[in-house]
Amino acid sequence: MDKQNFDEIYLNLFLEETKEQIQNMEEKFLMFEQGNHEQDIVNEIFRLAHSIKGSAAVMEYETMAQLSHNIENLLDKIRDKKIIADNEVMDVLFECIDLLKNMHATIKLGNIPNIDISHILSKINAIIFSAEREKKSKCDNTNHDVDDDKTLDQEELELTEEEKILCEDVEFDLYTYKIRIMLDENSQMKCIKGFMLIRNLSSICNIIKCDPPDFEKLSDNEFDGIINVIATSKENYESVNKKIHTISEIKDIYIKKVREKGKKDQQIENKRIIKNKKSVENSTHLKKDSTIRIDTIKIDKLLNLVGEFIVDKETLNQLALELKEKYKHEPLINKFLNLIPHLSYIGSELQEAVMSTRMLSLDNVFNRFPRMVRDLSKRCGKSLEFTIEGKETEVDKEIIEELVDPLTHIIRNAIDHGLEYPQERRVSGKCETGTLKLSGRHEGNNVVIEIEDDGRGIDSSKIRKKLLDKGFCTEDKINFLTEKDIIKYIFEPGFSTTDEVNDISGRGVGLDVVKSNIGQLNGIIDIQTKVGKGTKFIIKLPLTLAIVKALLVKEEDYTFAIPVSSIIETLRIKGEEINNSIHKINEVEMFKWRDELIPLIRMNNYFQTNSMQEQNKLFIVVVGYSEKKVALVVERLLNEREIVIKSMSDFIGKNKLFGNVEGISGISILGDGGFAYILDLVHII
Amino acid sequence: MNEKQYVVFTLDNEEYAIDIVKVYEINRLIEFRIFEFPKVPKYIEGIINLRGEVVPIVNIRKKINIQCESLEKGSRILIVNIKGKLIGILVDSVSEVIHLNNSEICEPCEEMKNKYDFITSIGRKDNRVIFILDLQKVLNVE
Numbered sequence: 001m002d003k004q005n006f007d008e009i010y011l012n013l014f015l016e017e018t019k020e021q022i023q024n025m026e027e028k029f030l031m032f033e034q035g036n037h038e039q040d041i042v043n044e045i046f047r048l049a050h051s052i053k054g055s056a057a058v059m060e061y062e063t064m065a066q067l068s069h070n071i072e073n074l075l076d077k078i079r080d081k082k083i084i085a086d087n088e089v090m091d092v093l094f095e096c097i098d099l100l101k102n103m104h105a106t107i108k109l110g111n112i113p114n115i116d117i118s119h120i121l122s123k124i125n126a127i128i129f130s131a132e133r134e135k136k137s138k139c140d141n142t143n144h145d146v147d148d149d150k151t152l153d154q155e156e157l158e159l160t161e162e163e164k165i166l167c168e169d170v171e172f173d174l175y176t177y178k179i180r181i182m183l184d185e186n187s188q189m190k191c192i193k194g195f196m197l198i199r200n201l202s203s204i205c206n207i208i209k210c211d212p213p214d215f216e217k218l219s220d221n222e223f224d225g226i227i228n229v230i231a232t233s234k235e236n237y238e239s240v241n242k243k244i245h246t247i248s249e250i251k252d253i254y255i256k257k258v259r260e261k262g263k264k265d266q267q268i269e270n271k272r273i274i275k276n277k278k279s280v281e282n283s284t285h286l287k288k289d290s291t292i293r294i295d296t297i298k299i300d301k302l303l304n305l306v307g308e309f310i311v312d313k314e315t316l317n318q319l320a321l322e323l324k325e326k327y328k329h330e331p332l333i334n335k336f337l338n339l340i341p342h343l344s345y346i347g348s349e350l351q352e353a354v355m356s357t358r359m360l361s362l363d364n365v366f367n368r369f370p371r372m373v374r375d376l377s378k379r380c381g382k383s384l385e386f387t388i389e390g391k392e393t394e395v396d397k398e399i400i401e402e403l404v405d406p407l408t409h410i411i412r413n414a415i416d417h418g419l420e421y422p423q424e425r426r427v428s429g430k431c432e433t434g435t436l437k438l439s440g441r442h443e444g445n446n447v448v449i450e451i452e453d454d455g456r457g458i459d460s461s462k463i464r465k466k467l468l469d470k471g472f473c474t475e476d477k478i479n480f481l482t483e484k485d486i487i488k489y490i491f492e493p494g495f496s497t498t499d500e501v502n503d504i505s506g507r508g509v510g511l512d513v514v515k516s517n518i519g520q521l522n523g524i525i526d527i528q529t530k531v532g533k534g535t536k537f538i539i540k541l542p543l544t545l546a547i548v549k550a551l552l553v554k555e556e557d558y559t560f561a562i563p564v565s566s567i568i569e570t571l572r573i574k575g576e577e578i579n580n581s582i583h584k585i586n587e588v589e590m591f592k593w594r595d596e597l598i599p600l601i602r603m604n605n606y607f608q609t610n611s612m613q614e615q616n617k618l619f620i621v622v623v624g625y626s627e628k629k630v631a632l633v634v635e636r637l638l639n640e641r642e643i644v645i646k647s648m649s650d651f652i653g654k655n656k657l658f659g660n661v662e663g664i665s666g667i668s669i670l671g672d673g674g675f676a677y678i679l680d681l682v683h684i685i
Numbered sequence: 686m687n688e689k690q691y692v693v694f695t696l697d698n699e700e701y702a703i704d705i706v707k708v709y710e711i712n713r714l715i716e717f718r719i720f721e722f723p724k725v726p727k728y729i730e731g732i733i734n735l736r737g738e739v740v741p742i743v744n745i746r747k748k749i750n751i752q753c754e755s756l757e758k759g760s761r762i763l764i765v766n767i768k769g770k771l772i773g774i775l776v777d778s779v780s781e782v783i784h785l786n787n788s789e790i791c792e793p794c795e796e797m798k799n800k801y802d803f804i805t806s807i808g809r810k811d812n813r814v815i816f817i818l819d820l821q822k823v824l825n826v827e
Contacts (some may be wrong), residue, residue: 558721558723608723609723635738648739657825658742661722661723661724661725663723675720675739
């Protein structure tokens, strides 16, 4: 490997790590802003900023390192509660995140991020400066909670430089105290008291430094009664205090917790090798699960190979059946055939395992929305509560990438149009803060994503008016449409009921793109809305598996494949039954299935083949999803097997080579070299 | 760089040419079984299995309205790569690869441009007239 490669590897590593860290930091900022001020969160944010600073410095991205350093400073003050994180501070912090994202993007494109950060730096410094000024004027000096004892000025009880060095190797799960005890001048036996004090303290503390160092050699005349101690302990403030009080005649005690007990690594200005090693160890401990990053090219290659293996496996299965028929008494053949089921099993497991490597949790899409919602609601002047459910739901990687745009659009719509302004909500008796819920879950072989708001709802009368005004529909036609049909018009290109266009929405190019995006994923989008109550968008996507189990059926010379997951039942009816179960209304045929009357579609009609239909015997496959069902009449049932789906979206569609072939969504290459056309049930039904 | 290479093929005794860069492969029709595809336009003969890939076969005669006869045994499938997709076109025969420089290429006349917009230019070499095609226009590939 040449040097070039190494640099690239490190660069990629840097980009991936910092991307995660920046994202993480943003999430934690949001949590912090919403009132979660737990020490854990603050420490985590600090650790992230520090990591980014370190990596940026190593990669020689000076501006990035500098920005991170300043973020660290600001966070440090917030952590020590010297600065309160109000709106102004949070905005500055979010601005920093945006700058970091900017720099990251610049680096990814191969350039050096030399963005001018003086603006943000001065903001940060202004905040820090004003906070310090306030503090100095207050004469405030407490850094611990117990206010029993008097306290000294801050500076006196701070660690001196040399004391800091002494304290560096303190284990991180201990508190560090600087204690000053003043014994009563007039008390007898001060030295002995001092000695006893130190001995008692030692029982719960580790004494790092003590002044005077040795009481045994001291005489009462020399000793002024002031003892300075630096000690570390697992115990908290109160216990230390109590222990000291065991000695009588103490005039004053001053205790200062100079270092918090830290669960994670504490940051100290002095960079010593030992400390740095500790921080590296700690951060690796924090990685919760063991993962590795893989190039998607490698996974796709695996997937292709698995796909081909499946095809061959199926052929083997077929051959095995035929061989079994022919040579059932040959022991050698039987031995050979015994291997086949196991091979089959391995094939299926392999397929499932590789498919699952491509599955990512919806969180990868959902995680960008909290920030967007926050910014957008501020900009629009609306107040809302945003909840996310089901982000662990796993979905194929391709779907994740395609979902970003449609979901972004729908959420923007909800905030911009759906939710009302606080006053409006108050007037209609709703709580001023609106709710917006984004949820995902598995349902059968589908992924269902819902976006629900409790806003204005969609007014079908407004749409009706717009349809007439813009000439989408004529008067008489409109009267035939149901309310649901009318509302579906919002997915038409060029349609928007807002009168003003802003950069968020209103141009009327949004929802139709959403619908086609979802369509490309073979999914469907539906709306449920009620005026005054709210709107819910429901997106259903098939868990696109490139390999599915399907039933092969024959129609004339064509072989069709029906995904088993959509099959409800297969039947054979003959003679009298045919007349009893099939009924004709106008030109539409219906089939009586169990207690329902469902539409009947004859495959030869639908696909315009020329096959002859046997009059006495019919094969029927009942297919469907959710509540919609259809009975398909096929010429012959073949067998059930696993097929590898090859999409035909390149050629099937309006303006494409094949035109709009309704009913076929993909093709599979069968083991014998032929093709099976995969039925597109969404369109058939 | 004023010379380009073209693959020349014949349809109904007329010569046509396409940019060699677009040509992926040339195969004999008899090596493949064309599977029909339901509900497609007439000029789509069907699809073939090209070593694991699904390639549609276009009967170019039907597409550009040349008189069509039944498929000859000697016909060739010219597989072209358009925008990353492989498409096969049925031609009578593939004759050669020729070099044409700027002087040997001229613009089609107005009437031709209107009626047959897929003919981008006309090549003239050794008394031959060769119609140079823009496949993207012929096949309506976006």
